[in-house]
Amino acid sequence: MTALSNAQAALIAQLRQICGLANVLTHEDTIADLSPWEQDWRKRVHGRALAVVRPGDTAQVAAVVKACAATGTSIVPQGGNTGLVVGGVPDGSGTQIVLSMTRMNAVRAVDPANLTITVEAGCVLQNLQAAAENAGFLFPLSLGAEGSCTIGGNLGTNAGGTQVVRYGNTRELCLGLEVVTAQGEVWHGLSGLRKDNTGYDLRNLMIGSEGTLGIITAATMKLYPQPAAQLTAWAAVPSMESAVQLLGLAHQRLGPGLTGFEVMGQFALSLVDKHYPQLRVPLWKDTPWCVLLENSDSESESHARNQFETLLESAMDSGCVTDAVVAETLTQAKGLWHIRESITLAQATEGLNIKHDISIPVSRIPAFVAETDALLAREVPGVRMVDFGHLGDGNLHYNVQAPEGVDGKAFLRGNEDKVNTLVFDQVKRFGGSISAEHGVGEQKVNKLPLYKDPTALAMMRAVKKALDPQNLLNPGRVLPLP
Ligand code: FAD
Ligand code: 2HG
Ligand code: ZN
Numbered sequence: 358m359t360a361l362s363n364a365q366a367a368l369i370a371q372l373r374q375i376c377g378l379a380n381v382l383t384h385e386d387t388i389a390d391l392s393p394w395e396q397d398w399r400k401r402v403h404g405r406a407l408a409v410v411r412p413g414d415t416a417q418v419a420a421v422v423k424a425c426a427a428t429g430t431s432i433v434p435q436g437g438n439t440g441l442v443v444g445g446v447p448d449g450s451g452t453q454i455v456l457s458m459t460r461m462n463a464v465r466a467v468d469p470a471n472l473t474i475t476v477e478a479g480c481v482l483q484n485l486q487a488a489a490e491n492a493g494f495l496f497p498l499s500l501g502a503e504g505s506c507t508i509g510g511n512l513g514t515n516a517g518g519t520q521v522v523r524y525g526n527t528r529e530l531c532l533g534l535e536v537v538t539a540q541g542e543v544w545h546g547l548s549g550l551r552k553d554n555t556g557y558d559l560r561n562l563m564i565g566s567e568g569t570l571g572i573i574t575a576a577t578m579k580l581y582p583q584p585a586a587q588l589t590a591w592a593a594v595p596s597m598e599s600a601v602q603l604l605g606l607a608h609q610r611l612g613p614g615l616t617g618f619e620v621m622g623q624f625a626l627s628l629v630d631k632h633y634p635q636l637r638v639p640l641w642k643d644t645p646w647c648v649l650l651e652n653s654d655s656e657s658e659s660h661a662r663n664q665f666e667t668l669l670e671s672a673m674d675s676g677c678v679t680d681a682v683v684a685e686t687l688t689q690a691k692g693l694w695h696i697r698e699s700i701t702l703a704q705a706t707e708g709l710n711i712k713h714d715i716s717i718p719v720s721r722i723p724a725f726v727a728e729t730d731a732l733l734a735r736e737v738p739g740v741r742m743v744d745f746g747h748l749g750d751g752n753l754h755y756n757v758q759a760p761e762g763v764d765g766k767a768f769l770r771g772n773e774d775k776v777n778t779l780v781f782d783q784v785k786r787f788g789g790s791i792s793a794e795h796g797v798g799e800q801k802v803n804k805l806p807l808y809k810d811p812t813a814l815a816m817m818r819a820v821k822k823a824l825d826p827q828n829l830l831n832p833g834r835v836l837p838l839p
Contacts, residue, residue: 361385365407365452368428372410372454375420380411380460384451394455397446398439398502399705402799404447406433409455415535415543415574418456422572422829423541425454431829432456434568436479436510439502441712442798444567444834445510458509461574467492472580473532473549478509478573485578494580497524497616501698509573515565517794519697522749523616523653524581526794528564533577536563539570539825549577562820567796568831570824584653586661587616589690590669592681593644597723599677600648600748604719606677607650610668614661617651618749619697624758625745628703629696636696640680648678648748649697697745704743704756709765711776713755714746715784716793722751729783733757736779737772752793755780781808797835806837 361369361383373381382391384405396403407430412418425432431453435445447453458479465475469492476485482503489496498511500518510516511527512534524530533547546560563571594600600620607615626641641647654661665683672678684690704710717725726744733740739760746754757776759768781791781804791808792801806814814836821828821836832838 361407364428368424368430369408371424372408372421375424376410376412376417380413382409382411383407391455394435394438394457395446397443399441401709402443402446404449404453405451406447406455407452409457411457411460413460415461415537418458418461418537418572418574419541419543421454421456421541422537422539426539426541426827426829429827429829430454431832432572433831434458434509434513434572436507436513437481437502437505439506440510440514440798441714441795442792442800444514444796444798444800444831448799448833456572458507458572458574462507464488465575467494467580468549469494469580471549473577474580475533475547475549475575475577476508477575478512479507480509482506482508482511489580490583492580493583495583496530496578497581498527498530501701508576508578512564512573512576513566513568514796515794517747517750517752519617519619519651519694519747521747521752522618523613528561530579531560531564531576532579534560534563534573535575536571536573539827539830543574544571547575547577565796567798567835569821569835570830572830582655584616585656586654586658587690588652588654588658588661588665589617589684589693590650590652590665590681591639591684591693592648592650592669592672592678593640594646594648594677595644595679597646597726600646601719601723602675602677603648603650603672604749606672606675607668610671611652611664614652614654614664615650615749616653617649618747619649620745620748620753621647621649621697621700622742622744623647624741625700625704625743626696628707628743629699632703632706633699636692636699638696639682639693644679649693700743700745700754704758708759709769710743710759711757711769711773712795713757713777713780713784713791714752714793714795715755715780715789715791716750716752717784717787717789719748719751721787721789722748722753725783725787725789726753726755729755729780732779732783733776737776739763740776747794750793751789777804784808799834802834802837805835
């Protein structure tokens with residue numbers, strides 16, 4: 358263990374004055390297991406922090422940033438640490454501060470007439486959903502990690518999830534931000550306005566910037582009326598073309614009622630069946646793909662059910678659905694969603710895998726999958742495709758698992774870069790994006806220059822330089838180190 362320099366020790370003493378002794382954790386403390394803040398969710402990277410700092414309010418965040426800026430200490434903002442691209446953990450240098458936002462978790466206000474809720478950045482998504490529900494509204498952002506991810510992290514990554522087809526990404530749900538800049542100034546932007554054309558859109562610049570442009574301390578988010586009924590169906594489809602056809606039909610028949618449209622490949626579901634047999638995955642054995650659909654209706658449950666049954670009947674007549682079940686109760690519906698949300702854990706239990714969170718225009722997804730599956734089978738024989746995702750948004754989790762019986766670690770060592778290049782080149786050819794919803798983080802930082810428009814990349818660099826000239830906020834994430 359290297360001893361702290363005098364400057365580092367002085368900084369830590371100052372941070373303790375700002376946030377309180379108990380809220381600045383270091384390796385020198387007696388209770389010094391900082392792993393929960395230093396290791397990413399997938400346990401692929403274990404960094405080392407100079408300290409984990411847990412501010413309790415916006416003034417403390419601003420004071421921490423000022424102290425760090427004065428000493429040239431870089432800061433990694435962190436929420437629930439559920440990110441999947443290594444964006445919220447420190448590097449291995451032992452010189453960075455992890456700024457953990459989880460103590461700032463208050464619901465500041467609900468404005469029913471404005472249909473908004475204002476919360477602090479460390480508010481756990483599930484608690485935000487519950488606060489909205491208690492006030493009689495819906496906050497629609499929903500993802501598998503909602504029990505531990507925070508709204509600050511959701512905004513930092515512009516998270517997607519399972520309701521995007523109707524409500525959009527986190528960006529579309531946000532009407533205002535409070536942000537601490539890289540200089541430690543506070544931008545009070547919690548306006549909650551639906552219209553404001555007074556210049557550059559700083560809110561949308563901050564959203565999705567993965568902690569590299571500012572620290573989000575609070576946000577004003579949109580609320581929606583709760584639907585009168587919400588029904589879930591699970592359908593077996595004979596091909597990806599059929600899944601896309603079903604999506605078109607669902608848009609036509611359900612209109613804005615279509616709030617979820619997820620696709621799941623047979624191998625992905627077989628992993629859930631293998632590792633969580635108690636979840637009783639329906640219909641997966643005899644079909645290459647299953648689709649999970651949700652219909653949220655503003656009228657009544659019987660109206661929603663009629664709409665769903667008519668949709669599924671015509672889908673069966675046209676052959677794009679071969680079998681289907683509609684959940685009879687809320688518990689059954691939750692069970693179907695739980696199966697979908699368990700794929701990530703099931704594939705992690707199966708072993709290390711290579712994740713690709715990609716988007717392609719929906720119309721081109723069947724050709725992309727057919728061609729890329731064939732390419733991978735030829736170039737990396739035996740790989741198993743864990744395909745699933747938000748087909749309604751053109752977003753696939755096109756994940757690659759090692760061949761049966763092959764050690765995941767050894768497989769990744771020999772093949773990760775080759776597989777990534779094959780898949781990302783295909784994504785580019787099909788006019789897609791190499792990160793649909795998880796972000797860039799550290800994981801894709803070296804790939805971005807190969808696949809992002811060079812002019813866009815140059816503008817991103819210019820923005821970073823203007824807002825964070827010392828490169829203190831999450832350096833080396835999103836943009837490569839200079
Ligand atoms: P963290 O992991 O702590 O941080 C993520 C990034 O945001 C980092 O770059 C960090 O520096 C930055 N950040 C965090 N807080 C702030 C802040 N206050 N101000 C500025 N920057 C900040 N993602 C999806 O998009 N859709 C999904 O469906 C989805 N499902 C998931 C399912 C599982 C099981 C898991 C483990 C992850 C899933 N994710 C999904 C990824 C992850 O949950 C999201 O990226 C989430 O938004 C991260 O929130 P967090 O609070 O955990 O952020
Ligand atoms: C999901 O949609 C998440 O479940 C995680 O975005 C995707 O595990 C993954 O690759
Ligand atoms: Zn996803």
